[in-house]
Amino acid sequence: MHNKKEACRNFQRGSCQYGERCKFLHVIQQQPKSNAFGFGTQAISHQQQKPNPFGFGVQNNAQSKGVNDFGNKQSQFKNTWTRSSASSGAPSLRQPDNQPQATNHRCNDPESCKRIIAEDFEHERPLWKLTCYSHWKNSPCDIVGDVSYEELRAAAYDDAKRGLSLQSIIERERNLLNSKLVEFENFLRNPYRGPAGSAAAQQIPFPGATTTVLSPTTQNTVAPQSNVPPSVSSFSQLGASLNTGFSPGPSVQSNNASGQPTSFSNSAQSSNVFSANNVPSANAFSFGNQQPNQSVVASFPTNMANFSNSSATNPAINQFSAAAISTQNFSSSSIQSPAFLNVSLSNSEVVGREATNVQLGNNLPTTVASGDSNIWLKEKWTPGEIPEEAPPDAYV
Amino acid sequence: MSTFGAAAANHNPNKSFEVAQPPSDSVSSLSFSPKANFLIATSWDNQVRCWEISRNGTAVASTPKASITHDQPVLCSTWKDDGMTVFSGGCDKQVKMWPLLSGGQPMTVAMHDAPIKEVAWIPEMNLLATGSWDKTLKYWDTRQSNPVHTQQLPDRCYALTVKYPLMVVGTADRNLIIFNLQNPQNEYKRVTSPLKYQTRCVAAFPDQQGFLVGSIEGRVGVHHLDDGQQGKNFTFKCHRDGSEIYSVNSLNFHPIHHTFATAGSDGAFNFWDKDSKQRLKIPIS
Numbered sequence: 285m286h287n288k289k290e291a292c293r294n295f296q297r298g299s300c301q302y303g304e305r306c307k308f309l310h311v312i313q314q315q316p317k318s319n320a321f322g323f324g325t326q327a328i329s330h331q332q333q334k335p336n337p338f339g340f341g342v343q344n345n346a347q348s349k350g351v352n353d354f355g356n357k358q359s360q361f362k363n364t365w366t367r368s369s370a371s372s373g374a375p376s377l378r379q380p381d382n383q384p385q386a387t388n389h390r391c392n393d394p395e396s397c398k399r400i401i402a403e404d405f406e407h408e409r410p411l412w413k414l415t416c417y418s419h420w421k422n423s424p425c426d427i428v429g430d431v432s433y434e435e436l437r438a439a440a441y442d443d444a445k446r447g448l449s450l451q452s453i454i455e456r457e458r459n460l461l462n463s464k465l466v467e468f469e470n471f472l473r474n475p476y477r478g479p480a481g482s483a484a485a486q487q488i489p490f491p492g493a494t495t496t497v498l499s500p501t502t503q504n505t506v507a508p509q510s511n512v513p514p515s516v517s518s519f520s521q522l523g524a525s526l527n528t529g530f531s532p533g534p535s536v537q538s539n540n541a542s543g544q545p546t547s548f549s550n551s552a553q554s555s556n557v558f559s560a561n562n563v564p565s566a567n568a569f570s571f572g573n574q575q576p577n578q579s580v581v582a583s584f585p586t587n588m589a590n591f592s593n594s595s596a597t598n599p600a601i602n603q604f605s606a607a608a609i610s611t612q613n614f615s616s617s618s619i620q621s622p623a624f625l626n627v628s629l630s631n632s633e634v635v636g637r638e639a640t641n642v643q644l645g646n647n648l649p650t651t652v653a654s655g656d657s658n659i660w661l662k663e664k665w666t667p668g669e670i671p672e673e674a675p676p677d678a679y680v
Numbered sequence: 681m682s683t684f685g686a687a688a689a690n691h692n693p694n695k696s697f698e699v700a701q702p703p704s705d706s707v708s709s710l711s712f713s714p715k716a717n718f719l720i721a722t723s724w725d726n727q728v729r730c731w732e733i734s735r736n737g738t739a740v741a742s743t744p745k746a747s748i749t750h751d752q753p754v755l756c757s758t759w760k761d762d763g764m765t766v767f768s769g770g771c772d773k774q775v776k777m778w779p780l781l782s783g784g785q786p787m788t789v790a791m792h793d794a795p796i797k798e799v800a801w802i803p804e805m806n807l808l809a810t811g812s813w814d815k816t817l818k819y820w821d822t823r824q825s826n827p828v829h830t831q832q833l834p835d836r837c838y839a840l841t842v843k844y845p846l847m848v849v850g851t852a853d854r855n856l857i858i859f860n861l862q863n864p865q866n867e868y869k870r871v872t873s874p875l876k877y878q879t880r881c882v883a884a885f886p887d888q889q890g891f892l893v894g895s896i897e898g899r900v901g902v903h904h905l906d907d908g909q910q911g912k913n914f915t916f917k918c919h920r921d922g923s924e925i926y927s928v929n930s931l932n933f934h935p936i937h938h939t940f941a942t943a944g945s946d947g948a949f950n951f952w953d954k955d956s957k958q959r960l961k962i963p964i965s
Contacts, residue, residue, distance in 0.1 A: 298955050404876065410897040410925045411945070415878040416853045421901075421915070422872050430852035430878045432838055434708070434755060435813065437724070438771045438795055441753060 389420040394476055401426075405472050414464050419475070427471055431460070699731050699742035708755045708770070715763025718745065718781075722754035728768040730780055748778050748786045755795060761803040769796035775810055777822055789822045798840035800847075805861060811837030811849055819864065829865060833857060841891060843884035846905075848891045850879035856893060858905065874901040874915055883931035886938050892954070894928030900942060902954050914957070919944030 292308030294300035300310065391397040401419045414431035418424060436457065443453045692698065703723035711720045717733045719742070729747040733740060752771035759766055764782060767789070769775035775790035790796070794814035801808055807828060808820040813836040818827035834857070839850035845861040854873035859866075873879050875895035883892045890904035890913075901915040919926040919942065926945035933940045939960060943949040951960040 298953075407923070408876070408897060408925065410877055410895075410927060412878070412896045412927055415896055418854065418872070418876050421874040421876060424872055425853050428853050430835070430838075430854075432836075432852070432878065432880075434795075434797065435836075438753060441724070441771070 389423045391420075391476070398475055401472060401475050405468065413461055413468075417468070417471070426475065427467055429464070429467075436460075697740040697742070699733075699744075701729075701744045703727060703729060705753075708753065709757045711757045711759050711766070713759050713763045714761055718763075720757050720759065720766050720768075722757045722768050722770065724753040726750050726753055726770075728754055728757060728766065728776075728778065730766070746780050748776065748780075750774070750776065752795075755797055756799045758799050758801050760801050767799050767801060767808060769799045769810060771795040773812070775799055775808065775820075777808075790818065790820045790827070792816065792818065794836075797837050800840055800842045802842055802844060802847075802861065804844045805864075809840070809842065809847070811840045813837065815851075817849060831859075831865070831867075834870070838879050839882040839893075841882045841884045843886060843888050846884045846888040846891070848882045848884055848893075850882045850893060852878070854879055856882065856891075856903075858891075869905070871903065874903060874913065875899050880927050880929055881931050883933055883940065886933050886935060892931045892940065894931050894942065896927035898925040898928060898944065900928055900931065900952075916952075916957070918942055918950060918952075918959075919946045919948060921946055 290308050291311050292300050292302075292306050295306065295308070295310040300306050300308075397419055404417075404419060412433065414429075414436065415427075416425040416430045417427040419426055440453050440457070443456070444450070699719070699721075703721060703725050705723050705725035707721050707723050709722045712718070713720075719731045719733050720728060721731075722728050726749055727747050728750070730745040731742040732745050733742050735741070748768070750768065750770055750772050754768050754770035756770065757766060757768040765777055765779045767775050767777055769790065773792050773795055774788045775796055776786040777789045778784070778786040790799075790808060790810045792810065792812035792814050793816075794812050796810050796812045798811040799808065800810075805819070806821070808822060809817060810820065811817045811833070815833045815836055817831040817833055817837060817840075819829045819831075820827050833849060833851050834855045835852040837849055837851055839848075841848050842861070847859040847861050847864075849857045849859070850873070851857065854875070854877075856871045856873055856879065857867050858869040858871065860868040873893055873895065875893060875897060877895045877897040879893060880896050881894040883894075885891060889906065889909065890902065893901045893903060895901075898920040899915050899917050901913070903913050904910060919928055924946070928942050928944050930943040931940055938955075939951055939953045941949055941951050951962060952958070953960055
């Protein structure tokens with residue numbers, strides 16, 4: 285026979301089709317399994333007994349324990365991964381990631397990273413929206429503020445116990461969802477404040493090229509009038525239909541003028557919506573919000589018109605119908621106040637407040653930085669310091 | 681969970697056996713006894729129920745045995761290794777120890793500042809580990825009211841798996857903390873999840889060489905601990921239906937074959953082999 289010196293790699297993977305005839309050594313334990321910290325020392329002996337009871341690659345898994353006859357059934361033993369074909373449809377094993385553990389992904393190629401983000405948001409949006417996100421595996425989150433199913437549900441149950449009406453619970457959740465969606469939208473438009481957690485509200489470190497692309501869409505292109513993403517239906521666990529009353533409702537994104545770091549977020553609000561929804565929502569901030577809105581509002585409409593057009597073409601913002609830009613209500617910040625939710629959710633960061641901070645500054649191009657123009661860079665406006673005039677174009 | 685209109689049409693497509701007197705609200709966790717055929721289910725209706733599962737010819741029968749009540753929804757459960765006692769924890773921020781086989785009454789053995797999401801019994805240390813949304817992991821000797829050790833986590837605990845001496849904790853914002861339980865006070869390693877979205881579940885390999893992580897984006901990551909084995913890491917997609925992307929809610933290894941099952945929000949469960957990177961198809965008889 286052949287000189288069996290080398291170990292058979294297929295066998296080690298559990299599926300060598302040659303069996304006895306194989307010209308490599310059928311040994312499992314080749315190198316000493318270098319354990320990270322001595323894990324699995326017991327397990328090594330297990331390894332040697334595990335001759336692959338399942339006949340891998342076989343479609344019909346006979347579940348027989350030891351029976352494997354490696355010699356036969358050549359066609360059924362595939363030692364390569366398979367993309368599942370039409371028969372099973374959805375489940376599939378992907379190509380193994382050939383990239384080495386990219387522990388420190390720096391966005392050296394921002395364009396490709398942006399593409400990744402756009403693709404992710406296009407194709408890989410999970411049904412659950414209240415999630416953190418990172419565009420690169422093993423990298424820290426670009427968008428923070430996870431809320432898990434159980435947390436949301438526990439909060440709802442708590443609220444219900446305390447006597448809150450179903451409607452208000454739904455409202456709260458809807459707001460949470462919307463602010464998160466806005467965050468994602470913002471991120472898509474403007475991913476580069478240096479991904480993941482860079483300091484809040486700073487200038488975009490990013491070259492001007494992108495800003496030109498992005499700037500029209502920055503400030504706030506769309507009035508989220510009917511931005512009911514279909515996924516909202518996943519909230520109907522509480523049994524209510526959320527499709528009702530979505531008209532001005534969802535866009536409730538109050539300013540966090542007081543006490544919360546606000547963000548010059550990108551979604552427009554109609555101030556009617558504001559007053560309609562924010563006030564009853566017991567949001568202490570809505571009060572302060574109105575003011576900045578009013579003052580800033582008037583001067584924007586013209587600018588807005590441009591924005592709405594450009595934004596309308598951006599597929600990523602579909603959910604937010606561009607229709608109502610004509611609402612002169614440019615809200616300077618429109619992220620739902622997280623504090624509102626603090627009541628039921630333990631951590632305000634759940635709502636991704638930090639992330640919204642981060643988003644903020646990037647909307648503003650890095651051009652002018654004069655003294656009082658800093659006002660435009662401020663995340664949070666206290667009533668009274670809001671400038672009366674429109675921001676210089678550089679900041680819009 | 682409420683059924684939305686027509687959704688109840690076919691809720692048992694595999695003709696599985698349903699237990700008698702099921703919970704009245706969603707089931708949050710299931711645990712089989714390591715020693716006998718007792719099944720524990722915890723539910724959002726605040727109850728922890730126990731059934732004895734037995735064969736009845738070709739059919740499977742379930743007999744409700746006992747139940748206890750918490751003040752708030754119960755999120756997690758586990759059996760003690762002697763098969764006599766059950767631990768359950770949840771939104772009431774407590775873990776109750778219930779020596780049900782000896783007919784004892786439940787007692788509170790652990791407390792946190794926020795709901796307890798995960799609980800695990802570690803027989804090698806004789807301690808109970810609890811992970812909570814208060815961002816801590818605590819180890820409890822059930823005879824004492826104070827934790828033996830409190831471990832700070834970077835964020836809320838979402839998932840926990842123990843395969844002595846490996847323990848992996850998945851938290852919010854995609855942190856995965858790996859512990860060597862021989863030295864539990866120090867984090868062995870902290871890894872950011874290979875998946876891009878919220879971590880939903882983790883499962884340690886039976887040979888402790890690594891772990892699986894499942895996320896809400898219909899994807900599972902296979903991660904090895906040893907630096908030399910990082911090339912074997914990969915992720916795969918599952919529980920997707922067209923453009924709908926469901927979350928992977930649970931991962932469980934077969935104790936002997938080392939294949940694993942995933943269960944997803946699409947209402948499906950699948951079996952996989954990570955070494956050959958395939959999905960296993962089981963003929964349903």
